[in-house]
Amino acid sequence: MLKSFLAPFAVTMPVALFILDMQFLWVYADDLIGKGLAPWVITELMIYASARLVNLALPLAILVASIMAFGSLSERNELTALKSAGLSVFRIFRPLVVTILLISIGAFWFSNAAWPVANLKFRTLLFSVTQKKPTLNLVPGAFYNGIEGFAIRVDSKEENGRLNDVLIHDHREGKTGVSRIIRADQGTMIQSGNRLTIVLKNGVSYEEDLEQAKRRKERLHPHITSSFERQEFDIDLASLDFSKADEGLFKRAHEMMTVEQLGTAMDSLGLLVKQRLREIELYGNRQSVLLRDTITTFGTTKATGPIWTILSTTERRMAFDGARNLTRNNRQSIANGLENANTRVRALNRHAIEWHRKFFLALSCVLLFFIGAPLGTIIRKGGLGMPTVLAIGIFLAFYILSMIGEQMVKSGTVTPRFGMWMSSLALLPFAIYFTRQAMRDARAFRINWSNQFFRKQT
Known part of the structure; x- marks a missing residue:
């Protein structure tokens, strides 16, 4: 069986x-x-x-x-x-x-x-x-942005590895805008470990002074243009290496807990929700001056009519503005408290x-x-x-x-x-x-x- x-x-x-x-x-x-x-x-x-x-x-x-x-x-x-x-x-x-x-x-x-x-x-x-x-893979006609600080585009690639019409934007020197643009008729790439060497032939380099351009009021952008027959520069490929993230980033998530840990977390969240709801319930009472028991007593006088009839126009406006502001603040505080409580309830449910x-x-x-x-x-x-x-x-x-x-x-x-x-x-x-x-x-x-x-x- x-x-x-x-x-x-x-x-x-x-x-x-x-x-x-x-x-x-x-x-x-x-x-x-x-x-x-x-x-x-x-x-x-x-x-x-x-x-x-x-x-x-x-x-x-x-x-x-x-x-x-x-x-x-x-x-x-x-x-x-x-x-x-x-x-x-x-x-x-x-x-x-x-x-x-x-x-x-x-x-x-x-x-x-x-x-x-x-x-x-x-x-x-x-x-x-x-x-x-992504790994270094140049697609003809499209910019490759996988290397930090660079944007590389080639018009075509040949079987022997030669690159035609190479355009490189070098962002390493400036945090905003392009600080250097290199264009060459031909190029080759040689990779050794985490080091990439790009050899360019018959090209032009444009270097822009961003700091000086920002100081000028007129819309002028000083730059240096230089031509070359052959130029080499190295690129660090360490940013393309695979590295594991720290497990501590996810260790406190509910999916990583045992039954005992979940029970403890649920008890804590339940107490926080009850405490928050209790605070919301008592919030209006705490804001009321009528509940104070340490006020100074005076002699009483019987009112001859509604209290606003004895107030001036300015005093009425001040009273109504104060009441409206107090109501608006209380409503916003209660709404924030309810949203906080709902967030904790959702965490408790998870x-x-x-x-x-x-x-x-x-x-x-x-x-x-x-x-x-x-x-x-x-x-x-x-x-x-x-x-x-x-x-x-x-x-x-x-x-x-x-x-x-x-x-x-x-x-x-x-x-x-x-x-x-x-x-x-x-x-x-x-x-x-x-x-x-x-x-x-x-x-x-x-x-x-x-x-x-x-x-x-x-």
Whole structure:
């Protein structure tokens, strides 16, 4: 029984990871192509990306393997033989249930221990890759700006490496504008390590004194023009080298935390939100002078009418202006406080999403097994055809509901507890129903739909 499950599981898990990795490469192809990355950088990035995609590949592999395993057993009437020997469906499922529970425990450990490390390594390496400048590749007719301080354009390149009609803008001397322009009929490039030597022939150099030009009131730009038959200058290519970013830039992100760290961060954010809301509630009261208990008492006089009737026009204007300014300031302060509180609530929701995700992977493995295994006994189909189609359909529904729930949590529509478990709650009745039907050996599901469809047509 274990062999019938572990064999397809060992095949579908790498296949699922490979498909998801190809999707990752498709998304980030523009950031990887043309940068001259070493093979070890690409390999390391793919390893970390694969680790991050386990939360998708593992439940899918369990679902496909369980449908294939029990579908094949039912198709070969092996389950019927086991039932005839007096074994119940639950007894038949027991070894695999224990296996799935062990896999779920391992999945939780992976989510809590390995997932944060993989996320940190992946984010750091991906950031380093995206920040790396493209390798030196001159495209005829287009400026190359990959080297800091230079813009290089060539009209054409020959097979022997000779460059024709070379134009170089040298920005190294001036922070604003062009300080030096070099144009040559021909040129060649010689690269040695991180040093690039450009040899130009038959050209003209224009040098502009930017500081002197800025001091002049008239619109004159002093410059020096010089011609040359041969000129060489070196360019440092160290800026094109690949270097890893500091992991400390991403270490405090919620995706890099364990369950304990997320719980501590959520408690702190919750207290900050409550404190901020309390401050907003009391803000108006603090601004009111009516609550002061240290005012000097005077004799009371009964007012003969509304207070503004005894004020002059100037005093009325001052009173109304003061009230309007106080109201405007209070409203702006309360709005700023609410925005600050909402920002903290969104951060709290992101931490809560990650906290629930740690448990979600483990329990989703169990849930999808109890959908796939009974469904395999019901459809009585093994192989890669019907089981794969059913598994992909079920998993897509599960994944879409998970993404919808997560987005609803991020937008504040639902609580993190409901949003993160919405997909599991939606599929739980199906797991219970399929398991119940499989234990009852329900023949109502053992129908050849294609034959019955054509029978109705005739």
